[in-house]
Amino acid sequence: MTTMARPVSADRTTSRRAGDPRWVRPALAGLLAATAALYLWNLNASGWANAFYSAAAQAGGESWKALFFGATDPSNAITVDKTPAALWLMSLSVRIFGLSSWSVLVPEALLGIASVALLYATVRRVSGPGAGLLAGAMLALTPVAALMFRFNNPDALLVLLLIAGAYATIRAIEKGSPQWIVLAGAAVGFGFLAKMLQAFLVLPGFALAYVLAAPVSLGKRFLHLLGALVAVVVSAGWYLAVVALWPAASRPYIGGSQTNSILELTLGYNGFGRITGDEVGSLGGAQSSGSWARLFGTEMAGGIAWLLPAAVLALGALIWLTWRSPRTDLTRAAAIAWGGWLLVTAGVFSYMSGIIHPYYTVALAPAVAALTGMGATRLWRLRVHPVAAGLLSSGVMVTTLTTFLVLNQKSDWQPWLRYSSLLLGLGAAALLVVAGQLSRTVSRAVAVLALVATLSGTGAYTMATAATAHSGAIPAAGPNGSAFGGGMFGGNFRGGMGSLLGTTTPGETLVSLLRNDSSAYQWAAATVGSNPAASYQLAADVPVMAVGGFNGTDPAPTLAQFQEYVRAGKIHYFLGDSAMRSTSGSDDAQQIADWVAQTYPAMTVDRTTVYDLTR
Structure with a gap:
């Protein structure tokens, strides 16, 4: 196991970056260009998308007060039921370019492109450019990501800020940097201004990774985390304080609250009420008890389930491969950070009894992509070892089976795809068992076959999502373009x-x-x-x-x-x-x-x- 678990130090990562193969920069440019085409192409097709937020962007384009508070009309009657950071970007775009579907939606697409680029940068620091490119491509080809980066709900900004928090956490762990861990806290705190308490679901994973792996004394680690917590409170709390202290008579009513209170909105309707189902003012009421299977149900599976089992398997493989590595091993620390993000967020989404919509799962996409990219490249490098080859083969097989089952839920859409993906995937999984004994040319062909098999389903579904107009309050990934309205x-x-x-x-x-x-x-x-x-x-x-x-x-x-x-x-x-x-x-x-x-x-x-x- 020791030979299979060599840590990647920060110095090694830096030296490898200086001597990157020639294909890295063109490949990254190609990834970002393809992502831009996917997210920007025919962006006007969705019209106003979520008219609720488009009207607020329109209001913010006309009134600075409406922009700051997130009012739904320029005369400032009532706000949206979220903190308004995502609206600030859309409102500024409307002010610059005028009101149109394009000016409202283009900031979201740009946030998506930036998210892919930043995820690449975060993963490559730990696992190299190949893993970074793979993770970025997997994020771009996640259907719910294509949905939300072409839509105007607050989730696009939330995703980018949380990836920024992960990037800063990795940088902090490398050298035990208090500045970087404070920046991580600030990024998550600003994520709160996009979608409130949901942003904080990543904090347990980030904190655990830092306290376990940062190369400084235990006392300093906890002191640094205290500074990060202060950064979270300040970057999230300044807006709450301003709104709470602003005279109620001279600002719009706080939408989603029953007492004109942003604290009530934070802790109630958009807070613990989402967990318990006790959301005063909600039209739906508490849902039945959730389960781990919710993410694989017909409503959510098409958006996120494709690589979810592979990500869990990759998390276990990365922890196992680095079990005997030094405490400061960066690969294991990154796996803990991303794994904490994935498990905590997935657990809350699976079991919460309050309002939850399928597009919320975009918050899982970066962690799924990062873990899968890191795990796949690490296991590929170790494929001469039977256990690593077996794990790699298992990842392809479980992804292939998941793809088949998800596509089977949409049996009337491209029925040939699920069978071709299944056959290709099973063949690739069988070949990966012996990939370590094959020639370099043949093994590369097997790797390409495995990538095609595992990404064909999610890629095709992502393309169908991007090619379909989506509108309404509750959009859904996939080729039907269905929005909740009945x-x-x-x-x-x-x-x-x-x-x-x-x-x-x-x-x-x-x-x-x-x-x-x-x-x-x-x-x-x-x-x-x-x-x-x-x-x-x-x-x-x-x-x-x-x-x-x-x-x-x-x-x-x-x-x-x-x-x-x-x-x-x-x-x-x-x-x-x-x-x-x-x-x-x-x-x-x-x-x-x-x-x-x-x-x-x-x-x-x-x-x-x-x-x-x-x-």
Whole structure:
């Protein structure tokens, strides 16, 4: 085992970088160019993608206050139900290039390209350029990554910042650097500003890797980690402090909370409520108990499951191969950092009882790609050893079987692919057992065959994802382009605009009506729910108040406040005549809809019920 577990030191990594083979730079350039083509090609096809965030980007492009707080309209009625770091990038793009689907989505694609490049840099420091290229390619060819790097949910920024945290952690471990581990904490803290507490799921793995492997005394290791924790608190907490101390009357209501509190949003609706299912204001309620099989179910498997078993096997192989290495072994430390990221995040996603959507699994993609790339290249170098060859063969076989099972769930899509991938994979797995005894030319051919077999399924599904338009609040990876808009939340319960999670394009007559004399009002219209409000706002380019926030269950505004706005002549129209009743949260939106319907005459414009609040 000692000969199979030689550590890679930081000095060796540096020297190898200086003497890289000539193919490394062209290969990296090719990887990034292909990633750019994949993520940027036909980006406008998805239109506004998630209109909820597009409307907030539109608002931020017009109002600096809306940009800072993440308000859904430029008149600052209510914020999105997240901290707004991802919106800052989109809003700045809108300010520079003007409002369009491209200006909203291109920052996300650029974040994806940067994520692939940074993952390459992180993995190569430990395992060399081959492993870095393989990891970068695997990330780029993960379907849920292609989905989210071509979409405008906050996950793209979250992924990049977490990879930055992993990179800084590896740099810190190399020499026991307090500066780098503090930077790692700051990166994760800023990740909080993209998607709140989800960012912190990587911290146990990063901290464990540093405390076990950093080449300084135990006391210094803990002291450095304390500094990193301070960096996390400061980089995440400054925004919470500013919002909490800002006078509530001069900022938008904090969407997703019942008390206009960002701390409630952090710890409740977007915090522990996601674990327990006790999310006040949610329309769904607690789910049934989860299990490890959730990530392989029909909703999530197509996005992330392809290489997930191989990543777990690679984690075990890397730990086993470095078991007797010195405490400071960088390969083992990196495996612990990535493995902690993978296991903690996968465990939470598998067993949480609150709101969870398939696209959340993009947070697993960097760890899956890094572990698989590191493990595959390490085992390939040791293929003359029967155990290493057996593990390498097992990784290809388990990936092949996973690919077959995932594709079998979509039996009507390219049915030939699952059988060809299975045959190629099984053949490659058999040849890898004896790869150490083959000539260099033949063994390289076997490696190419194994790569084609293992990446054919996820690659084809990624291409299908990128080639399909996705829109709505809950996009899904794959060729169907399905977004959640029906089922338990569906139904035509508001004036022709569909569900609270769905959006449509208003007719030209209604758009003209909203634009007419809109500058005389703080809000050209109000309607229940953020997604319907976004549809009207994006189409007419006028401020539209989202009564009740995303789910229509926030007490913003209350009935009394809404009536005061109407008396003051601040709202022109109310659109729709009913609201979704929830088992939790505020029913102010329903009260407002009922009051409007009882007080003002209704008219129908483009199949939408419209009330003129100035009559």
